């Protein structure tokens with residue numbers, strides 16, 4: 042018989058249907074996309090093409106060849122200039138579309154992904170996430186910051202060069218607000234943070250845990266809304282990513298890399314979305330707890346989910362977690378991009394043969410929608 046589980050953190054229901062349940066191997070991508078080249082001379086995010094993007098807002102290291110850089114999105118969903126206004130007239134509520142939108146270029150390598158970067162490279166990426174998150178939150182017009190990554194076409198990306206996006210919104214989106222309200226209700230009733238309680242439960246039972254470090258727990262939730270839906274919870278209660286310590290940041294880079302490598306090698310590099318859920322640094326709240334969600338796009342959402350807001354998950358969280366736990370990531374070296382002496386050197390070599398006709402700026406427009414709740 043199918044089982045309906047409630048996800049207390051998201052407030053959503055999921056139907057786990059054993060008759061439809063598939064084995065973990067059934068979700069392994071059968072026809073992986075053709076590997077991209079290490080360098081694409083027409084790509085606006087490849088080294089040597091920095092002039093194709095708006096002037097960078099941040100780079101690391103600050104001098105010399107960049108490892109990670111963040112640039113304003115040429116096709117920003119909001120205007121970075123202008124004064125914020127909000128008004129309500131009868132049934133019409135509106136606000137100025139001001140805010141911030143940057144693209145974080147996670148590596149100079151066109152063919153890499155977070156899963157195949159070194160731990161030091163992932164540390165630089167995570168440190169950039171924190172720098173931009175903090176900078177966005179300090180803009181007085183910004184009320185909520187959304188940091189996300191679309192990996193692969195079915196996850197909504199239009200450019201294959203590894204990148205994330207960050208958007209500073211002048212209001213708090215309804216999904217985040219409802220969850221914060223639910224978390225406050227739980228805190229008021231039980232005197233504890235719901236996410237802290239979930240952490241304790243999941244760590245104790247361990248059947249859905251994929252990986253654990255001193256500071257983080259990576260697991261598939263009891264009521265996972267989609268197959269291999271992963272959460273990475275910081276163990277220390279903190280309502281904002283902006284409150285992460287330097288030590289936690291290093292730990293996060295380690296856990297993130299391990300989990301993404303398990304997904305990459307275990308499921309054969311599926312498309313996925315990767316999302317930060319965090320309050321603002323100005324709100325240090327006892328009921329709110331920041332975390333990351335990774336949502337592999339291995340099934341599709343359809344009419345039933347759109348109408349009901351309920352999900353049908355054809356996989357069992359416990360079985361999926363055991364599958365990922367057993368993926369031996371260090372054994373898998375084949376299939377990774379071959380090391381280059383330097384992506385920048387390669388770019389410079391390639392640029393020497395670039396003609397003007399090749400110098401085409403591609404669209405940086407990207408879908409910011411998600412197939413599943415996170």
Ligand SMILES: [Zn+2]
Pocket residue numbers: 080081084085086087150151202
């Ligand atoms: Zn590129």
Ligand SMILES: [Zn+2]
Pocket residue numbers: 234235236237238277278279328329330
């Ligand atoms: Zn907590």
